[in-house]
Amino acid sequence: MPENADIEPALAGTLLNNVSITPIINSTLVDISFSSPDPQVSARIANAWADAYIAENLDRRFGATRDARSSLEEQLQQYRQRLEEAERAVIAYATAQGLVSIDVPREDGDSAGTASQTLVATELAAFNSALQQATTQRIAAEAALAARSGANAGSTEASATADALRARRAELQVELAELRSRFSPSYPPVQALQVQIDELERAIREEQAGAQSGSQSRLRANYNEALAAEQRLQAQVNRLQANYTDQRQDSVEYNILQREVDTNREIYAGLLQRYREIGVVGVGESNVLVVDPAQVPGGPYTPSLIRNLLIALVAGLVVVILGLYAYDFLNQTLRDPRQVRDRLGLNLLANIPRIDEGDIVEELQHSYSELYEAYFSLTSSVAFAAGGSMPRSLMITSSQPGEGKSLTAVAIAYLLARQGKKVLLVDVDLRKSGVGKYLSIDTAQGMSQYHMGKDDWRSMVLPSTPLEDFHVIPAGRKPLSAAELLSSGRFQRMLDEAEAEYDHVVIDAPPVLGLVDAPMIAPSLDGVVLVIEANGGKWRHLESAVSRLRASNAELLGAAVTKLDERNAMYGYGYGYGYGYGYGHDRKKEGEEEGLPA
Template sequence: MEKFSQIENVQGASRTSWADVQEDREADLLHVLYVLRRHLQMIIGVTAFGVLVAILFCLFMKPRYEGMADLNVHPEESAALDMGALGDLATGAGGLDWSSKLETQARILKSDTLAWDVISQLRLDQNEAFATKSLFGRSLQTPVGKDVSSVDEARKSKLLTRFSKALRVEAVPKTQVIEIRFRSTDPALAAKVVNTLTSSYMHHNFMTRFEATMQASAWLQQRLTELKNNVEESQRKLAEYQSKANIIGTDETDNLAVSDLTDVSKQLTDAESDRIMKEAKYRLAQTGNPELIGTILPDSVLPVLRSQEADLRNQLAQYSTKFGSNYPKVIQLNNQLAQTDASLKKEIRDIEERFRTEYESAKRTEDQLRASVENRKKEAFSQSAKFSQYDILKNEVASGRSLYEDLLRKLNEAGIAAGLKSTNVDVIDPSAVPQLPVLPNVPLFIALGLFGGAFLGVCSAFVKESIDQTISSPEDAEEMAGISTIGLIPHFSMEGLNALATENQSVLARVPLAADRPQSKLAEAFRALRTSLLLANAGAPPKVIMITSAQPGDGKSTVSVNISAVLAQSGARVLLVDADLRRGVLARNLKVMPEGGLSECLAGRKSWRDLIIPVNGVANMWVLPAGHRPPSPADLFTSNKMEEILNEWRGAFDHVVIDTPPVVAVTDGVVLSQKTDAVLLIARASRTGRHPLRHARMLLAKVRANVVGLVVNDFDAKAKYYGYSYSYDKYYVEDKTETTVNN
């Protein structure tokens, strides 16, 4: 984009659109609309195809019905009995949040176990609506009369897969509800499957809880017997030890040593807190900061001394400023300030000493109490040693008895739970037979076909646009080059050229047909180009006109010959110069026999007046061939000789048309463009690449060439990609035979 901005600066305010049209083409809205309009027919066709596919799909698809039921899963038992942790043990759901528990139950509903239970109960393996041949598979039906157990594993797996695809189980967010849906071509079967699955799930839920409760009951009974024996043995050991150690009616905490230890420990805690406070005050006093010390000792004289010091310093500053340092009052204030500072420091030292004394006293008290605590600890440990084994045995008995009682209670609960047919699942709404199919959803499918087809069509348009790198219309060329189209050369068929060559052998493919066939629409196109060219420059028409292209084969030589012919027909003296010193073709196309050409003139070996040749059939038109190929054509064009010859041509002819090589391939045309009055850039429809054309325009803009316009060659006027057609037929009568000059 920086290159395009440079071109804009060079061309001036009148060509500001040059930078605008070169903005990011993929994101630019105008470019998007341009692509959509260009490929509108294809987009409409693909969209119509998408709608047609959706309609056909709806027509050929069998209607599918959906049965639906809602289950309410309670977080507690449906019965009013609170089973506590035993309920979690039975359901296997302990430790999960409620959302996870609902997802677990939904997964159980989708399990293969319940699915096969439903298939077996309803004999779906023999049901035509469920087990008949699918679109891409074989029939899964079991012959009538055979038991469901005869289904082999491979067919069973396929039946389960088909059942799973038709089933949908979802936990409704922020509720205790699980929604069950099943789709089938038979509405009655859809409802029956949902209701059967609900019953199977509730039975499975009950049996799972019942079996878990019975297992817990058996385990509790076994553990209860073991615990009872352990408790009896622990009580026997406790009685024997109590008798042996003579322990009667007391325990390890009921003694004087423990009570004494408790009191001394409390005193130690208080002494430690007192020491910490006094140590903190002492540390603050050590800083010597009067302000900090004043906060912990507000009744001291420090605030008074600090106030006196501030007042003396204020007076000293005022008198010193006004009378100087030798003034008696200043000397007196200095003495008073020194005395106040001394008093302040002495007071701080006194306070620090007092805090130090208090801190050391508190530290000694704390140390004494700490030592007393340690002594009493030893006494307590000594007195309590004989109670250790007693407490161990006593705790063992208590814990054993507690565990025994708890297990006995849970055993009774397990017995009650095993005798109850309770479940925590309720059916909110059983499935009714659906009356309307859920598929095909005709409006939805048609809308999807419409939007899908439109999306695919738009994507195809942009893919096609990105693949096609050639220009296809004047608008396309203008967008790439950033300049206006001032000429449009129509397409002619090769068959017409062959017929014309048979009638008149002197007329060849690239002779000035605009002069030979003046009534053709080709001739009119070149006359229209002549008018635009003569009006391109403000003031006088351009004398020296350079014609170039981005790449070979764009038809620049054809345009050069024919524009020279129509300029000569207007009465002007015209010189056609072949400046393609590498591959000049004008002499061969015009069937002239040159003795030299432009290269000899620039080398100084011959004069151009001796080398120009009149063109047969066109008055006032001469051609200067390219001549022999020099070693460095670009150097010749930059020489002073070229400037001298151009000045001579300006005086001798009304118009000089210079046919140059493609500017992207070599620099000859770029060099010559700086010496001409006007430059025509030729682009051939459906052949000239977009990027070469844009690059050619940039090269010419860099050297400030006066590119007056763009000529689109070989344009098919019958193409109507843009809502209109280019045609001259209604105004001009064409000869019987069409010709082509676009190659």
């Protein structure tokens, strides 16, 4: 038994999880299919589902009728027994108490209905009516006798007696008319009044006749006879009234039992009518039919190798795309150079590609190289941003070290010198100079010694090699406090003198974040260019650097994005920048063939 209890839930789950019921659009058909490793089992279970549904549908349609019929049969049997018991109780009680009831017409004049009352009540009503009639006869006889006894009084007295009888008849006629307006002519009081009126009319006629020829003895005899009849009827009425009073006390319990009988009879009649309306309902036929039974499949429909491969491919692509978007969303470095304007509010001056460290100087020396073209574009953009001409003094800085500011300063100085300008490159990054990586500098003298008191800055000017045609002042030895040296005011004096002797002065300044050097000297220069490393510069660092430069009233001309590579290809940057490597190589070959200098 415990084993069956464990197996049944598993079987139910298997049947429910593997069945598929699909409605066919624009029809009343459904398609039932079942999946299992055995084709025979699949067909049998699919047909079993259809058969089970048809059986359930029949039971649902006719089960309610069968239940209602069974319930009505039980209630009919129950109320039949109650009705029989109530009728037996009424008959037994009436027999014990001597109650005999008869049916009489209703007093409202409805001939179709009858009312039940006891025999004593019926007899009392009849005797009471007869008593009223006898009393009327006795009164009429007494009046006739009195009239005859006073015959000697003359015809005037006889006429007075007749008038009294007529007055009495008029009063009774009024009462009769009032009763007839409310009751039927068969009502006993109505009949009694009618009898009295008839007797009064007969007495009036006799009075009129007796006035001429009446016999006093005959009138006396009539009176005695009427009085005796009245007394007998009065005695009988008195006896019946006593019996009726006793029976009224017994009728209270009798009426209670009778109402119980009537209630049970009405309920039983209603249930019997409902039972007849339901009738005998047959099972009939189902309104659900099997159009095509399930057939044994000729081969498996799953798994499908091609479908699974396509699903895996699509799922893999979705996961990769979502991963790339998530990485791009979570990555806080600059990926798209176009965001420079949106997030920093700066002009994008140029996009500089990533070049191997060993090839940088060589790339700059070749005018057809991608690096040369990029920095040439930067030089032009700086001139445009400055109002159409290159600033006399230009500071190159970055938010943090290693973003390419020193290379940018060297490249701008070199390109300006190739345009025939007299250019001085000043390295004021006293803490960590980067100009020496691109130029051959073998002296310890530089800006640090100038700020410490040596006035002749011109003696520190060196020619640039291997990139020629411009001068450079190196940073010199690393001082203990670069910020104090730059704040002495000697830098401004040297800058004014250099601007008087050179066309352009390019300043390689320290990074902005964490140092006060760049914001301190930036207001003294005609323009500032911020260098940003692609895929490396954090947005929060860049925003902080721009905020510090603006707070120092620096003339920010824009930003140059450096070290673009294949990671930025999806934004339209990276390899293939500018004219592309292929076009550059073609120009190199053309230069070699024509003997042009590199």
